[in-house]
Amino acid sequence: MLNAMSATTREEEIKAVGRRAGARVVGIAAASAFDAHAPEGHRPADMLPGAKAVVVAGGDGPTAGAWRCPDNRVMEITGYDLRENVAVHAMADHIEREWRHYAIQAPALPVHGHAPPMSMMLAAELAGLGTRSFAAHIILNPEYGLLYYAALITTLELAPDPPLDRPACPHPGCVAMYKRIGTTPCLRVCPACLSGRVSSEGRIEESTYNRERCHSRAQTYGIGSFQKALLDIVNEDDPAQRHAKIHGDFFTKSLQAIGFYRDSIAQCFECMRVCPVGRKYRKLE
């Protein structure tokens, strides 16, 4: 549907709102497209009755400067900002205000253990913003590589964008590497979490990802480490050892991460550091 005042479609108008608010990319998926991929209870219409569309915003990851920092602790606490969520709020407000349809921010926080209520990765795929990769199955945008995704769900009917027909992973350089030495940069740097095979056609033939081990790396300091350390402390009978554990660096960092968690949601970037997709945006002066 065209905006009556200009040739802008409402899809373009909403996307423009999102980009102005900080999204790098914006895509749209049909709410019904989730049915084939997500279990009941985790689909858009389970969150917002009558959902018709899911608008997905992708926001930048760490700055190019952050990728150059030799101290990985820096990206542990600055690797994430939530601008794609700001973009989603701006678009949701816009939809309710200008188009008079219901809109909610899609719930993405994994409030029951590690299971998210709705998959932002699936939303990004269905909205044509990226495809799954060997690297922790992170959704890679073919142009920008690693982006962070948030989404809104709305009852407004919107024309969906098609999923990408050409996957971003594996990159031609990685295909060539696999042919030479049987691995890719990400698989080589983190075999503890990742494994996979490239087909003769240069596609992902198989890919596995150990999420729980990855959690110890991607969220080293946070809820999980707090729980682990707390149990250890509670079970410690020796007061001196208990004192050392409570006041030691690991538990202190865990508490800091809980207090400032929004700044440190993602704490391991090693599979992405070696990924060639989008790397051109990390080369500055």
Add this chain to the structure above:
Amino acid sequence: MAHLPEDARHRLRDVALKAGAVVCGVADAAAFEKHAPAGHRPADFLPGARAVIVVGGAAPRAGDWQASPWVLQTMGTTERIQGVGRRLAQYVEAEFGYYALYLPPGTESGSNPFVSLMLAAELAGLGSRSLAGPVLNREHGFLYWSAVATTAPLPVDGPEDEGACPAPACRQMWERERTTPCLSVCPIDGGGCLGGELVNGRPVRHSYDRDRCATRVHTHWIGGFQQVLEATLNEPDREKRKMMLYGDYFTRTLWALTYSSTNMAQCFECLRVCPAAHGLRPLE
């Protein structure tokens, strides 16, 4: 040199609305003395405070109210209105040259606020208390509030004469059934939190179980964390301790603590049924 232009109120409102608030008013700092105990008045935090600028906004969207109840429990609050308060405090000092203090929205100790933002909203004429408890704005319904105390001698508003509560539908329900939607969904006599009545068409709240309400509005929060910690420390069986600390409730509580800005309010049932809480026209 401090200078308050004639259009100061208008400029403040302009800044507030551009920053995302939907309402902006000013309360007389002295008006708090009649209602708030010593130690919880604006001048206790900003000596010489003359006015309190109050902004409201960031309410759940129409879509949030329509969504699965679980959605509001996990994402029903946003910190967006707090940013407006902070911005206004900086604006007052930079533009007018008077002291301004962004009043902290958290608790001073236990469950007691520094200054009641609900009282501030009432005294600024932005809304009035409902039977359910929250201050409701006549046009927008349920809002989140932020407030800035200032020494600037701003023209002030007064409390509104007629509140949003009770809504006409609630008056009718009271006539019929001697209850209202919020009282019937969470009755204190039935294990809930609210007790009250309509007297001459006005809401009179005679009982509110704040501590029970805390288990609902802050199901996963500091109180629950403390409870599990205590239970764990008192549990002699190490396997059971693991079940407690790794289990769903404690994990969820930790998420709520880390993402508190989106998660601080976790029960909306009295407002979900409130005809005056939503403000907006029904959407499609």
Add this chain to the structure above:
Amino acid sequence: MFVLDPEIYRRYRDQVLALCNSFQRIGQRGFSDREIAERLGLEERVVTEIRCVAERDMYGLDEWQRAIEFKRRVSREWQAAALKRPDLKEPPKPPEP
């Protein structure tokens, strides 16, 4: 407070982990708590509890220490090459388990 029976946890932990999204394969999604409950004949709430505990329990704190060392070593290796600063590189470590 709902506390999972440790015996129930021990009995079903591996099955729940195998069915959920802890070990992921592209093209083969993990099951939701509801779906797992149907398969194992358990209440959904119990499955959620087993899964939450198991996710946290799968690795010990030593894995967290390995994570800290891994990130430090690997990021410095990369920067040593990218920034042409061999001084950043740490001495070699034993291969990952």
